[in-house]
Amino acid sequence: MSQTTDLKETSYKPTSPNSKLDFASLWEYAAAPESAANVDIKDKYELFIGGKFVKPSKDRYFKSTNPATKEVITEFAEATQSDVDSAVKAARKAFKGEWSTISAKARGKYLFRIARMLQERSREFAILESMDGGKPIRESRDVDVPLAAAHFFYYAGWADKLDYAFPGKTPEPIGVCGQIIPWNFPLLMLAWKIAPALACGNTVVLKPAETTSLTALKFAELVKDAGIPDGVINIVTGAGLTGAEIVNHKDVDKIAFTGSTGVGKLIQKSIAGTDKKFTLELGGKGALIIFEDAAVDQAVEGIINAIFFNQGHVCCAGSRLLVQEGIADTVIQKLKDRMESLIVGDPLDKNTDIGAINSEEQFETINKYLSIGVEEGAEVYQSKCSIPDTGYFIRPTLFTEVSQSNRVVQEEIFGPVLTIQTFRTADEAIEKANNTPFGLAGGVWTDKGSKIFKVGSELRSGVVWANTYNKFDPTSPFGGYKESGVGREGGMHGLAAYVNLK
Amino acid sequence: MSTVDYSVSIPIDHVAVEERVARLNKRSIKKESKVQALKLALSMMDLTTLEGKDSEGKVIQLCQKAKTPYAAMPDLPSVAAVCVYPTMVRVAKDHVRGSGINVASVATAFPSGMAPLSVRIDDTKFAVDEGADEVDMVISRGAFLSGEYSKVFDEIAAIKEACGEAHLKVILETGELHTYENVRKASDIAMEAGGDFIKTSTGKISPAATQPVTLVMLEAIRDYYYKTGKMIGMKPAGGIRTAKQALQYLVLVKETLGAAWLTNEYFRFGASSLANDVLMQIVKQSNGHYQSPDYFSAD
Numbered sequence: 075m076s077q078t079t080d081l082k083e084t085s086y087k088p089t090s091p092n093s094k095l096d097f098a099s100l101w102e103y104a105a106a107p108e109s110a111a112n113v114d115i116k117d118k119y120e121l122f123i124g125g126k127f128v129k130p131s132k133d134r135y136f137k138s139t140n141p142a143t144k145e146v147i148t149e150f151a152e153a154t155q156s157d158v159d160s161a162v163k164a165a166r167k168a169f170k171g172e173w174s175t176i177s178a179k180a181r182g183k184y185l186f187r188i189a190r191m192l193q194e195r196s197r198e199f200a201i202l203e204s205m206d207g208g209k210p211i212r213e214s215r216d217v218d219v220p221l222a223a224a225h226f227f228y229y230a231g232w233a234d235k236l237d238y239a240f241p242g243k244t245p246e247p248i249g250v251c252g253q254i255i256p257w258n259f260p261l262l263m264l265a266w267k268i269a270p271a272l273a274c275g276n277t278v279v280l281k282p283a284e285t286t287s288l289t290a291l292k293f294a295e296l297v298k299d300a301g302i303p304d305g306v307i308n309i310v311t312g313a314g315l316t317g318a319e320i321v322n323h324k325d326v327d328k329i330a331f332t333g334s335t336g337v338g339k340l341i342q343k344s345i346a347g348t349d350k351k352f353t354l355e356l357g358g359k360g361a362l363i364i365f366e367d368a369a370v371d372q373a374v375e376g377i378i379n380a381i382f383f384n385q386g387h388v389c390c391a392g393s394r395l396l397v398q399e400g401i402a403d404t405v406i407q408k409l410k411d412r413m414e415s416l417i418v419g420d421p422l423d424k425n426t427d428i429g430a431i432n433s434e435e436q437f438e439t440i441n442k443y444l445s446i447g448v449e450e451g452a453e454v455y456q457s458k459c460s461i462p463d464t465g466y467f468i469r470p471t472l473f474t475e476v477s478q479s480n481r482v483v484q485e486e487i488f489g490p491v492l493t494i495q496t497f498r499t500a501d502e503a504i505e506k507a508n509n510t511p512f513g514l515a516g517g518v519w520t521d522k523g524s525k526i527f528k529v530g531s532e533l534r535s536g537v538v539w540a541n542t543y544n545k546f547d548p549t550s551p552f553g554g555y556k557e558s559g560v561g562r563e564g565g566m567h568g569l570a571a572y573v574n575l576k
Numbered sequence: 577m578s579t580v581d582y583s584v585s586i587p588i589d590h591v592a593v594e595e596r597v598a599r600l601n602k603r604s605i606k607k608e609s610k611v612q613a614l615k616l617a618l619s620m621m622d623l624t625t626l627e628g629k630d631s632e633g634k635v636i637q638l639c640q641k642a643k644t645p646y647a648a649m650p651d652l653p654s655v656a657a658v659c660v661y662p663t664m665v666r667v668a669k670d671h672v673r674g675s676g677i678n679v680a681s682v683a684t685a686f687p688s689g690m691a692p693l694s695v696r697i698d699d700t701k702f703a704v705d706e707g708a709d710e711v712d713m714v715i716s717r718g719a720f721l722s723g724e725y726s727k728v729f730d731e732i733a734a735i736k737e738a739c740g741e742a743h744l745k746v747i748l749e750t751g752e753l754h755t756y757e758n759v760r761k762a763s764d765i766a767m768e769a770g771g772d773f774i775k776t777s778t779g780k781i782s783p784a785a786t787q788p789v790t791l792v793m794l795e796a797i798r799d800y801y802y803k804t805g806k807m808i809g810m811k812p813a814g815g816i817r818t819a820k821q822a823l824q825y826l827v828l829v830k831e832t833l834g835a836a837w838l839t840n841e842y843f844r845f846g847a848s849s850l851a852n853d854v855l856m857q858i859v860k861q862s863n864g865h866y867q868s869p870d871y872f873s874a875d
Contacts, residue, residue: 094802099835101612101826106604212602371795372592407802415831424604521587541589 094407097414106424108211113201118149119287121157121311122294124164125304131156136313138287141208141437142421142430142465150287153310158279158319161308165250165277166325168305173277174247176303182233185272187300189226192219192265195296199289203261204421206288208430208466209384211422221546222265225564228548229269232569236274239566245573247275248351249327252320255290256333257283257432258387258488264290266563267330268307269548274572276328277306281320283333284313285433321345328352330571332389335486335512335557353561353571355389355553357486358514361507362392362543363529365500366400368519372541374408377492380517380543382416382428382470386490387436389558390515392543394483395494396503402496406474409492413457413470420462428490431466440468440489447473447482452493478509486512500525504532513555517543536562578768582725586764588756588792597787603827610823611861614854617822618645619653620840622680622811624848625660626687626779635664637875639671646855646872649862655851656840657710661686662699665706680710680745684735687749687778689714693731700738710743711735712846714778717752720762728762729769736770745811745844746771750789751781759789763796773809775846784814785846787828794832807836813846819857822850 118135120127130151137146153161173181192199196219203214236245251271255263260282271278282290294309310316314337321329321344328351331341335356345352362380364373380392397405421429431437448454452473461467473493476483483493497503507516515537518529530538536553539545546552551567553559561571605613623642625634635658642655657678660668668679681703685691691699700711713735719727736744746766750759766774774793777784790812797808812825822845829837837843852872860866 095798095834096836097831097834099830099838101616101830101835101838102609103603103605104607104609106606216602367587369587369589369592372589372596375592375596404802411834415834424602521589541592 095411095414103417103425105420107420107422108201108204108424110201110205110422113198115148115202115288119151119291119311121151121153121161122291122297122307122309123157123161124167124308125298127294130154136284138206138285140205141432142462144464147205148288150284150291150311153281153312153316153319155319158310158316158323161279161310162250162252162323162325164305165279165308168303169247169249169277172303173306174275178234178236178275181272181275182230184300184302185226185230185233185269188296188302189223189230191296191300192223192226196220196223199261199292201422202288202292204429207257207260207286208421208432210426210429211424212426213384218259218262221548222262225262225265225269225548229273229568232270233273236569236573239569240573240575244576245274245569246576248572248574249276250325251276251278251328251330251572252323252326253278253280253330254317254320254333255280255282256389257286258384258389260286261289261293263332264293266332270563270568271330271572272306274569276572279308279310279320279326281310281312281317284311287311318344326350328572331355338559351571353559353563355559355561355563356514356557357512358389358391358554358558359394359484359486359510359512360390360392360515360517360535361394361396361533362517363503363507363519364395364397364401364405365518365520365522365525366398367521369521369541370401370404370408373519374405374412376517376519376541376543377409378412378416381492382490383544385428385431385468387432387488388544390537390544391488392515392517393487393492394507395492396497396506397494398503399496399498406472406494409472410455413472414459416457416459416470418457418459418461418467418469428470431468431489434466436488437466437468440487440491443482443485443487443489443491444471447476447480447491450476450480450482452476452480452482478506484510500529504529508534511557514558515539578726578729578765580764580768582761582765583723585757586760588760590756590788593756593788593791597791597828600827600831601787601824605823605827611858613823613826614819614858614861615653616838617819617826617845618851618854618858619656620844621655621851622657622659622813622844622846623655623851624658624779624813624846626682630661630664632664632667635660635667636671639668639677641851641873641875642672642677643675645851646859649858652855652858656844659712659846662703662706662708665703665708669707678709679707680712681706681708682712682714682778684713686712686714687780689716693734696731697734697738700735704738704740704742708742710745711739712745712747712775714747714749715762715766717749720753720758725761725765729765732766732769732771743772744770745773745775745809747775747778747813749778749781750776750786751783756788756792759792760796763793764800767796767800767808771808773811773844775811775813777814777846779814779846782815785812785816787824790825791828791832794828798833801833807842809842809844810837811844811846816845816847817849817853819850819854822854
């Protein structure tokens with residue numbers, strides 16, 4: 075786990091010779107931190123198996139740190155083979171037992187109860203999410219937690235209406251689902267996985283990411299309080315090895331994974347030749363296409379939201395800006411000025427726009443890409459905003475003078491780093507946007523409706539946003555083309571991944 | 577004559593404008609930062625009385641309030657200006673003399689502007705001759721909406737000339753322009769034609785100032801600054817009644833245009849009842865509890 079070394083952010087241009095406006099004002103916002111005094115964090119968290127918190131068989135624990143302070147906040151149990159085996163057995167027992175005998179309506183009731191309880195405890199979940207993962211409280215409070223609750227509400231509604239989702243066919247649950255989720259939206263990804271699985275009558279063994287397991291264990295407490303039958307939801311913590319035990323377990327019927335494309339490929343290899351079903355939601359390198367007839371000021375706001383939302387730790391982040399040549403200078407100027415007013419700092423401060431990088435590992439990855447960009451000859455621009463002395467923070471960064479062949483343009487950085495290229499015609503923009511192994515999301519900005527449909531339909535990505543970005547709703551399917559994934563989550567489409575159709 | 581073709585609109589995405597405002601409204605302004613902003617807001621106020629029943633007595637009371645907003649706290653800043661009808665300029669001028677407070681006067685057949693240009697020019701000259709430091713003019717919304725952009729431009733240029741040394745604030749009356757594209761276009765015309773300030777409203781039409789409209793105007797000011805290097809001021813007027821609203825406006829300015837605009841040289845509030853709410857909040861911040869409204873003068 076992350077030890078507290080004294081890493082410094084690699085800073086390239088801390089001054090902003092090109093920004094025209096000065097945002098350093100005599101009037102600054104006073105600190106407005108959300109109080110963490112009322113949240114309860116245990117010294118140590120066990121595994122949640124069969125409705126009980128149990129010690130890991132090898133009695134091993136790993137530390138979890140707050141990336142904004144590098145302080146250890148708690149310890150999680152490391153699940154090994156026999157723990158995963160007991161979790162799968164508990165899930166199987168529940169699947170064969172109570173969970174398959176209760177009515178669909180009763181399943182829905184349980185999900186509604188979870189949704190309501192998430193809402194009731196939203197403040198606590200938001201604070202924990204920000205402490206454990208580094209995301210600004212504004213996002214965990216306004217996006218992560220409400221959306222997680224919304225997912226449970228949405229799929230609760232489907233539980234007794236599955237026959238209508240698949241007309242002429244009879245949907246049956248798959249069985250035990252192994253679910254592995256990433257560290258960028260811990261609670262939200264848990265909701266994306268658990269809500270549809272349960273609505274369809276499955277039971278789950280879920281593994282949160284090792285750097286962000288806190289809200290999953292808090293959720294386990296909520297599951298107990300909600301009286302969900304034992305074994306329906308099992309949560310095992312650990313790193314990649316624990317994940318591999320789930321993937322390779324013989325009695326797991328389906329694997330749902332969200333994470334990197336590299337691990338996604340490994341999972342596909344591991345389960346080849348088995349009858350396991352799978353859905354994979356992987357990496358991305360989303361393109362933002364801005365035409366010269368766009369509403370420029372609002373487009374700039376869209377770009378800011380596309381790349382700096384959640385420190386850029388978003389699989390569908392818009393990390394490649396393609397701007398039409400006629401407005402390139404204007405857009406870049408405005409972006410630079412806008413970046414100056416972003417507030418980077420304490421994730422628990424209500425005014426923070428960009429929080430801490432999730433982990434030391436990711437901090438190093440982003441810094442590595444910053445050096446790669448510079449070596450590749452890109453022009454780098456960083457906001458001169460102040461950042462805290464401790465913790466993992468990276469300034470919002472732009473790379474201009476880059477081309478399609480650069481690694482910073484091709485590879486997923488998963489941080490607050492945007493590359494900027496120009497284009498002349500719509501065809502050129504589409505070609506550049508599609509020229510990537512990924513295909514998760516993209517954005518188009520133009521005032522012209524017909525152009526939105528033309529360009530949007532030619533982008534080879536699972537999601538296309540028009541004149542906005544990073545908008546999520548439980549009713550809308552989400553997933554990737556190409557190496558960005560297999561299957562869809564969310565909406566009616568998300569149900570298909572959790573049923574066998576007769 | 578302007579060289580810009582105003583028949584082409586600059587696209588404004590109203591969904592995104594309102595989203596941006598909603599996000600900025602979530603800024604948490606507390607403690608010393610709040611006190612500082614409240615005092616700043618007070619110093620940016622154009623204390624206004626624009627009623628048919630205005631009398632010398634009323635204007636004199638307003639001037640006293642402008643100089644000493646709250647007698648119990650003599651260290652508070654005075655407001656930026658008092659804003660009155662042209663016939664009241666002389667009285668106002670006499671009663672703010674030496675205080676550093678400006679006298680602003682609405683002119684040009686305020687609030688409708690429905691008078692011949694010559695009358696509006698005379699109205700302006702009268703106000704300036706009486707001693708107005710600032711003139712708040714209204715544009716011809718009818719001409720604007722019927723596409724006579726050059727006419728609107730030329731009228732503003734003519735009023736600017738009539739102003740001489742006085743600062744010109746151009747009231748767009750955004751409540752009658754209806755779309756953000758129109759607000760943007762009117763802002764551009766006003767700045768190009770020589771306005772020193774652009775102002776949302778007369779206060780006689782609803783809706784008066786709104787935050788999304790103000791954001792669109794601030795962005796127009798920013799683009800004009802990028803283009804020419806000239807700083808144009810902004811004045812939302814009408815409908816701003818609470819200290820909380822005032823702080824939200826200051827956040828818009830801070831995060832759109834930056835530090836240079838956070839002075840009363842470039843930002844004003846046109847308001848009549850805002851001052852007392854701001855004062856009440858300042859007192860609350862200093863002693864921890866709210867006073868009765870009766871403690872604040874109603875002028």
